[in-house]
Amino acid sequence: MPKAYVFTRYGGPETEALVDVDRPAPGPGQLLVAVRVAGVNPVDWKLRTGYRRPGETGEREFPAVLGNEVSGVVEEIGEGVSGFAVGDEVFGNTAAGGYAEYALLPAAVTAHKPAALSFADAATLPVAAATAYDGVRQLALPAGATLLITGAGGGVGAAAAQIARAFGLRVVGVASEGKREFVQSLGAVHVPSGPDLAPRVRAVAPAGVDGVFDLVGGEVLAEAAGLLTDRTKLITAGAPEPTVADLGGARVARARTAAVLDAVAELVVKGDLDPHVTRTFPLERADEALRAIEEGHALGKIVIEVAR
Structure with missing residues (x-):
């Protein structure tokens, strides 16, 4: 079974665990992506504590996969999705967590990864x-x-x-x-x-x-x-x-569109934006990656490499 790093209830690091999960299936408007790299952000641990984003409603289902941005390769395409094909290299915001071997991405906030953009750099851009x-x-x-x-x-x-x-x-x-x-x-x-x-x-x-x-x-x-x-x-x-x-x-008024992802990717390719990925951890050490961010001393970006 695929692995994912989750939190099992609201609280501190003691709620986190690396577990086996079912491979998700894409719903309408979604892509199933085999994750190469997941970005790590302060919002990840904040959500674990029970924080809700502005306008967010509804109860979270546990275990909940941590993470909000990934890069990877399209494995399956949900109903009503156009412009993507199996095998496409993409990056974007996740629908239900990204510290995992597979993640669901809404097609509306997913962009094609330029060949000149690494998977690690791409995974840092959506958030x-x-x-x-x-x-x-x-x-x-x-x-x-x-x-x-x-x-x-x-x-x-x-x-x-x-x-x-x-x-x-x-x-x-x-x-x-x-x-x-x-x-x-x-x-x-x-x-x-x-x-x-x-x-x-x-x-x-x-x-x-x-x-x-x-x-x-x-x-x-x-x-x-x-x-x-x-x-x-x-x-x-x-x-x-x-x-x-x-x-x-x-x-900050978030646009949350693929067009913004295309724009920031272009800035990286042009050399105007360096994501400054300073540390990389494997999925098995996702806890260390998240602690580095939660303690507030990280320089630049930290990522989790899920697959090469």
């Missing part, structure tokens, strides 16, 4: 890079404007910095001192994280910032908001909608 792309596009800042990114050392932050640079923006990235060199390698000006953020940002951006892409929330979001004259240029993927709305901003 972090697509969120970053949606956010930078949402801000719609003109070339030459200055964008402040909080949490610039993580998966979304690193992608956002590079995408913003590709769009002609100046980027100021907030991250820990230990991530200084990494943030600078993205083409951003590094500002150390910590209390009293605003003066440190003003020291490197005396004219102020034109937009804020927040990935941290809390006091960091509040301080960053104070650096803006136009609060409509404040977006967050790190705080709830009511919190950012009180500050005059908004959550």
Whole structure:
């Protein structure tokens, strides 16, 4: 039987297990994909604790497979799906988990993998890079404007910095001192994280910032908001909608389309976006991959290699 890494109830790491599962069958509008690589993201462990995405309803069925993005090869095609064939190399968001040998993908949020894009890089794009792309596009800042990114050392932050640079923006990235060199390698000006953020940002951006892409929330979001004259240029993927709305901003509006996946894949192929896959784990060590993200010290992206 195929293997999958699951959580058996809401809670901590003690709820996780590598188990045998039935091979899933694609429903209408779905693809069954033999997974090559699965991306690892903070939302994975948050969902395990009982977190619900904005607008998400319904009860989760257990055991629930962890993971939200994969790359792989199409094995079966569900009813009503066009534009894909068995054997196609693809990547996209999962319908019911991705830390597994097989995953179901909604065809609407699945894209063909360019030959020049590795399976590992492709698996990192549907969550972090697509969120970053949606956010930078949402801000719609003109070339030459200055964008402040909080949490610039993580998966979304690193992608956002590079995408913003590709769009002609100046980027100021907030991250820990230990991530200084990494943030600078993205083409951003590094500002150390910590209390009293605003003066440190003003020291490197005396004219102020034109937009804020927040990935941290809390006091960091509040301080960053104070650096803006136009609060409509404040977006967050790190705080709830009511919190950012009180500050005059908004959550990142996710497009969740194959067109966005095509766009970020093209940026990688062109050399404008490096997903920075820093660590790779086999499926049997999925727990280690998730702990690295949950502890909050990962640089760039971590992936799980399911099959070669």
